[in-house]
Amino acid sequence: MSADEAGKPETSEPAASEPQSQSEQSSDEQPKDGEQAASGEPPEGGEQAEAAQSQDAQSQDAQDQDAQAQDAQEDGGEAGWPEVSPPGPGERVEELPPETVEALTTALNALRESIADVRFCDDLPGSSEARQAQAALLAQLENYVVPRIKTSTAPALIVVAGSTGAGKSTLVNSLAEKNVSRTGVRRPTTGTPVLVCHPEDHKWFAEGELLGGLERLDKPTPEAGLDSVVIAPTEKLPQGVALLDTPDIDSVVEEHHEIARRMLDTADLWIFVTTAARYADAPAWNVLRLAKERGARLAIVLSRVPDKSADVVLKHFVRMLTEYGLGDIERFVIHESKVSDGRLPDSEVTELRLWLAELSVDEARRAQAVRETLNGVLNSFRTRVPALAKHLEAGAAIRAELRGDVEAAFLSALSDIDKASKNGSLLHGEVLARWQDFAGSGDLMRALHLRRRGRAARQAPERVLAFKAAIRSGLESVIVAAANRASKEVAARWRHRSELGAKLGEDLDRPSDDLVRHTGRAIASWQDHLGELVRTEGVAKRSVSKIVSFDPESLALIFMVAMFSGGNGEGVPHRLVNALLGAESLRGIGTKAFSDLRARIGMLFDEEAMRYVKALDSAGIPDESVATRLYQATYNLEVAR
Numbered sequence: 307m308s309a310d311e312a313g314k315p316e317t318s319e320p321a322a323s324e325p326q327s328q329s330e331q332s333s334d335e336q337p338k339d340g341e342q343a344a345s346g347e348p349p350e351g352g353e354q355a356e357a358a359q360s361q362d363a364q365s366q367d368a369q370d371q372d373a374q375a376q377d378a379q380e381d382g383g384e385a386g387w388p389e390v391s392p393p394g395p396g397e398r399v400e401e402l403p404p405e406t407v408e409a410l411t412t413a414l415n416a417l418r419e420s421i422a423d424v425r426f427c428d429d430l431p432g433s434s435e436a437r438q439a440q441a442a443l444l445a446q447l448e449n450y451v452v453p454r455i456k457t458s459t460a461p462a463l464i465v466v467a468g469s470t471g472a473g474k475s476t477l478v479n480s481l482a483e484k485n486v487s488r489t490g491v492r493r494p495t496t497g498t499p500v501l502v503c504h505p506e507d508h509k510w511f512a513e514g515e516l517l518g519g520l521e522r523l524d525k526p527t528p529e530a531g532l533d534s535v536v537i538a539p540t541e542k543l544p545q546g547v548a549l550l551d552t553p554d555i556d557s558v559v560e561e562h563h564e565i566a567r568r569m570l571d572t573a574d575l576w577i578f579v580t581t582a583a584r585y586a587d588a589p590a591w592n593v594l595r596l597a598k599e600r601g602a603r604l605a606i607v608l609s610r611v612p613d614k615s616a617d618v619v620l621k622h623f624v625r626m627l628t629e630y631g632l633g634d635i636e637r638f639v640i641h642e643s644k645v646s647d648g649r650l651p652d653s654e655v656t657e658l659r660l661w662l663a664e665l666s667v668d669e670a671r672r673a674q675a676v677r678e679t680l681n682g683v684l685n686s687f688r689t690r691v692p693a694l695a696k697h698l699e700a701g702a703a704i705r706a707e708l709r710g711d712v713e714a715a716f717l718s719a720l721s722d723i724d725k726a727s728k729n730g731s732l733l734h735g736e737v738l739a740r741w742q743d744f745a746g747s748g749d750l751m752r753a754l755h756l757r758r759r760g761r762a763a764r765q766a767p768e769r770v771l772a773f774k775a776a777i778r779s780g781l782e783s784v785i786v787a788a789a790n791r792a793s794k795e796v797a798a799r800w801r802h803r804s805e806l807g808a809k810l811g812e813d814l815d816r817p818s819d820d821l822v823r824h825t826g827r828a829i830a831s832w833q834d835h836l837g838e839l840v841r842t843e844g845v846a847k848r849s850v851s852k853i854v855s856f857d858p859e860s861l862a863l864i865f866m867v868a869m870f871s872g873g874n875g876e877g878v879p880h881r882l883v884n885a886l887l888g889a890e891s892l893r894g895i896g897t898k899a900f901s902d903l904r905a906r907i908g909m910l911f912d913e914e915a916m917r918y919v920k921a922l923d924s925a926g927i928p929d930e931s932v933a934t935r936l937y938q939a940t941y942n943l944e945v946a947r
Contacts, residue, residue: 450683477609500538711799786821796815810925
């Protein structure tokens with residue numbers, strides 16, 4: 307049966323497995339026009355439609371296609387390519403303009419880098435599917451899209467795909483008139499993909515950028531990995547087209563599924579091979595659905611069709627394709643026949659051979675088919691990349707919750723320190739004892755003395771240094787205790803949220819070993835800063851400064867006591883500092899000192915919080931910026947197109 311005859315659907319088409327008359331089926335059981343196609347599920351094998359319904363469906367499909375063509379014409383033609391008149395038959399197809407190639411390549415490389423930067427956490431829902439989607443996008447960009455943009459006039463690569471036992475390798479061997487791919491009853495047969503091309507096209511695939519990520523082999527080897535392809539030249543295949551035989555899409559070997567899918571993503575055209583007994587199986591329609599989603603140029607070979615039931619099988623298959631929106635694709639029929647030396651009789655592949663020859667001699671037609679598929683792939687990025695970004699957004703939402711727990715815990719700790727700094731609770735224990743010793747020993751009065759001509763200020767006594775160390779130690783203990791409470795709170799919150807949180811927080815329920823050392827340095831630096839404020843901004847009252855001098859370091863300590871003794875303004879420290887510096891200077895220096903102290907403690911807590919951020923990063927939990935980069939890269943690609 308010719309390809310044209312195969313494309314003519316008829317009115318009454320019983321299922322291949324259970325032929326039945328039209329009167330045996332109730333009109334209530336007839337599928338509604340377009341119902342299955344709209345659902346996105348493969349049409350059922352046993353349903354029929356009456357003549358009027360079939361004609362109406364075809365008429366509606368034709369109207370829809372005309373409307374789509376009109377919309378495309380109004381939109382300025384095919385997206386992704388410059389608006390030029392398509393070449394006529396026999397005209398030479400030129401390469402894309404350099405500026406177009408450069409713009410598209412730049413945008414595609416940026417998209418590839420954004421996708422490659424994505425990391426996944428195995429414990430997040432859907433991570434396995436997202437990782438597979440990422441791998442498929444990267445492989446298609448690296449092995450097909452970017453190379454095809456750069457070499458738009460390269461031979462058309464046609465992938466031959468199908469289910470187990472469909473006869474893909476037999477078909478390829480028959481077209482090549484050479485046993486280039488292994489056949490047999492043992493499954494699976496094809497493990498390493500085999501690419502067949504004309505010798506004049508060999509260099510395109512052996513050395514060119516197409517299939518650039520795959521290792522080239524002259525023949526299959528047991529050591530061949532998943533990233534390899536066998537290249538077999540033959541003069542029997544027309545120049546300008548190449549066939550790629552792939553593993554079964556439903557192979558019992560899991561790795562073969564991945565290879566088959568990756569090969570589909572590297573092809574300009576698809577030839578899908580199925581049999582009269584298995585064309586209604588789910589794996590077949592999964593591939594057809596994928597081709598439809600990607601906008602790939604597709605042809606179907608229905609093999610092993612018995613002569614007696616050829617009309618019934620073909621009518622039903624055409625009906626299924628029409629309902630699924632694939633009624634206008636190229637179709638070829640191979641009847642049940644004897645396979646000799648791994649090849650079909652030449653008469654069974656004549657029409658398919660002629661179809662390949664037409665693609666070979668008609669450069670414009672071949673280029674148009676390549677462009678349609680490439681544009682279909684580029685169009686698919688509009689949904690596939692955002693779908694990947696959506697998964698990242700789900701992970702980013704989980705990350706935001708975990709980060710929120712960290713921020714809340716350390717913000718609460720910082721608030722506790724603020725309260726301790728202002729309610730007088732810091733002035734106890736060693737600090738209070740050192741203050742009383744300093745004030746009661748006479749060192750306080752010696753730090754302030756009448757100005758005498760020619761006499762310099764005396765050095766601070768040991769009690770001053772001990773008092774300063776006690777204040778530093780008191781602040782350190784308060785900060786470390788607050789950080790310890792925050793760490794335990796974060797671990798508790800993460801455990802409560804999920805198993806993932808509990809796993810990440812296992813070793814993060816206490817402060818880091820470096821916290822005490824970093825805290826000591828920060829407080830010592832703050833004390834020096836406060837002393838500098840007293841010296842530079844704490845100008846004593848003019849009436850007092852004429853007759854009284856003071857030790858700046860001692861006064862800074864008195865100022866600290868005044869700060870930490872509470873906000874009631876009572877007691878010797880307040881009255882003394884107020885008398886020497888004035889109430890306005892006391893407030894000004896106090897505000898700056900508190901602000902600086904809080905900033906230093908905040909930096910300490912930020913360093914502690916980074917431990918949790920690193921844990922999230924190492925686990926592969928993304929933040930919102932990763933998804934944003936994917937959206938931006940997708941937008942930039944659309945602009946370049």
